[in-house]
Amino acid sequence: MRFIGSTLAALTLAFAAVQPVWSAWPEDRSIEVIVGFAPGGGTDLLARKLTPFLQKRLGEKAQFIVVNKPGAAGEIANASLAQAKPDGYTIGIVNVPAFLYVPMVKKSQYKVEDFRLIARLVDDPTVLVTRADSKYKSLSDVVSELRRKPASISFGHNGTGSNGDLALVALSSAAGVQVNAVPYKGTAAQKTDLLGGHLDFGVISAGEVPELHGGKTGQLKALAQFSEKRSNALPQVPTAKDEKVAVLMSSERGLAAPAAVPADIIKKLQDAVEQTLRDPEFLAAAGGDAPVVAYLSGAQWQQSLQQNSKVLRAVADKAPKQ
Structure with missing residues (x-):
């Protein structure tokens, strides 16, 4: 004891x-x-x-x-x-x-x-972003071009399994198109290549484009957001569903x-x-x-x-x- x-x-x-x-x-x-x-x-x-x-x-x-x-x-x-x-x-x-x-x-x-x-x-929500002077005005324009010329448009994302990568997988399936997906180590690099004309689209998060919030205009524009409804951050940007493309990704x-x-x-x-x-x-x-x-x-x-x-x-x- x-x-x-x-x-x-x-x-x-x-x-x-x-x-x-x-x-x-x-x-x-x-x-x-x-x-x-x-x-x-x-x-x-x-x-x-x-x-x-x-x-x-x-x-x-x-x-x-x-x-x-x-x-x-x-x-x-x-x-x-x-x-x-x-x-x-x-x-x-x-x-x-x-x-x-x-x-x-x-x-x-x-x-x-x-x-x-x-x-x-x-x-x-995940958004599709491009340069303000891009010829593409809507997600429908992008889909039409990809159907005409598969993999002719480049899309940045932040690596396998990221929201951007999976949004592109879903877009390819839902719209029946082939994309040219380009992996990056972060959104800052995507933005740099977008503005430099080396990348057609960035597939990133709404919070990462504060320069577009509240309907502001600048060097970038958002064509679509992959959400159930329009985010409070980007109320002016249509959802993919608004354009009859069933893609949701946050x-x-x-x-x-x-x-x-x-x-x-x-x-x-x-x-x-x-x-x-x-x-x-x-x-x-x-x-x-x-x-x-x-x-x-x-x-x-x-x-x-x-x-x-x-x-x-x-x-x-x-x-x-x-």
């Missing part, structure tokens, strides 16, 4: 010694936020707008660093996050649909089960952590996100992301993604395996 009592006492002391490590979070070092796309793109900018507000809510000692690990439609970043120490000092933004889709079509470097979702940030972005991160840390982060997304100051600073903010708790988002997975599985089953 003395041995058991001594062992229990030792375990109690060891547990007590460990507790301050978690309770001190995030007071002893910076929190890395991993982003799977290049600087200047929508995910990168969202992370950089969000973190100062999270810092304010987590305390003055909380510090965030955004770390860009672009490539493979976010797979490189997701793998890095999955393999990180589960201590709350490495989190990341995951991008749906690629987050779900990539492991369905290849032996990827991560599994969805490797993560614990913290909160969804935005639900952003981009969800949210925070995740390695699966074994303690629940109390996840809760602190989730509460900070929820408060931030309701903060008028953040919404004023969020630019193109403000109209597509769509908070869900980690548990709610997990439940929502179960339905997404069923839809994506049907697409993946028809796709060539890598």
